[in-house]
Amino acid sequence: MSSVRMIVRPSARLSRSSVIQSTPVLTRALHTSTVRYDFFSWLKDRKKSKKEPVKSTKEVISEIESGKDIVEKNENVSTIELIPENFIGTFDKNRNVIPLDTVPFNRWLNADKITTEAALNKVILDSYNETFGTHLTDITDNTLGDAFTDIIQKFTFTKFLQIKSGFILSDYQFTILACPKSFREYYLKEFVSGKSLRFKESEPNAIHLDGNSFKAPNIRVIEDIPAKDVRIKYKRLVNEVNNLENKITEDAIENAKQL
Structure with missing residues (x-):
């Protein structure tokens, strides 16, 4: 900071010439700018930052299976208890509670699905008798080959057939099948044979072959192997290979010790 000294003579006016500046006035402009960081x-800064240890996948899985709370709570976070005093207004707790015992679930399909031809024959006869009020007892009766003449009776027969058999029939098959005998043939081919249980939505047009698909003696169809059996066999083979490798390693170590 510069200083100014003034000399005033007695009995004299203060004039511009009487002010003597002993030292010159110095000024300095100060400028500020943002700090520019480079890559280094x-x-x-990244090295100085605190690194949180990363848990391995096995540790996370073991903590989840053991029921341990792996979420670390922050002490600075304030929580509110879920008590009535912390809520504004009133709410009926029973408002969204659905009494499942009073809900009329329509379980119209039989849980026990038919698996044999004899069971299917009984279902066909019972469905036909309940629809037309008859008392047929033989599946080879020619009446079962007559086409339906009333759409309501056909619908009623099909409904009884689905309820008793446990299998749902598509609208397309309901339309093209004309008589009870044709329904029986379709159920034998699609459901009793187990074909519907092998159906996959990812492969809707897949063709399932079995030993009866070809009559030639030189054609042999290998049956489908369940995925569970494949996994068990693969695991057994892997264990055998590992045991064999361990035995080879142990024999090599023993031979090296003897040398």
Whole structure:
């Protein structure tokens, strides 16, 4: 900071010439700018930052299976208890509670699905008798080959057939099948044979072959192997290979010790 000294003579007016500036006035402009960081500064700050240890996958899975709370709570976070005093207004707790015992679930399909031809024959006869009020007892009766003349009777027969058999029939098959005998043939081919249980939505047009698909003696169809059996066999083979490799390693170590 510069200082100014003034000399005033007695009995004289203060004039511009009487002010003597002993030292010149010095000024300095101060400028500020933002700090510019370079790439090395970023690396240095990154090294200084606190790194949280990363848990392995096995540790996370074991903690989840054991029921341990792996979420670390922050002490600075304030929580509110779920008590009535912390809620504004009133709410009927029973408002969204659905009494499942009073809900009329329509379980119209039989849980026990038919698996044999004899069971299917009984279902066909019972469905036909309940629809037309008859008392047929033989599946080879010619009446079962007559086409339906009333759409309501056909629908009623099909409904009884689905309820008793446990299998749902598509609208397309309901339309093209004309008589009870044709329904029986379709159920034998699609359901009793187990074909519907092998159906996959990812492969809707897949063709399932079995030993009866070809009559030639030189054609042999290998049956489908369940995925569970494949996994068990693969695991057994892997264990055998591992045991064999361990035995070879142990024999090599023993031979090296003897040398």
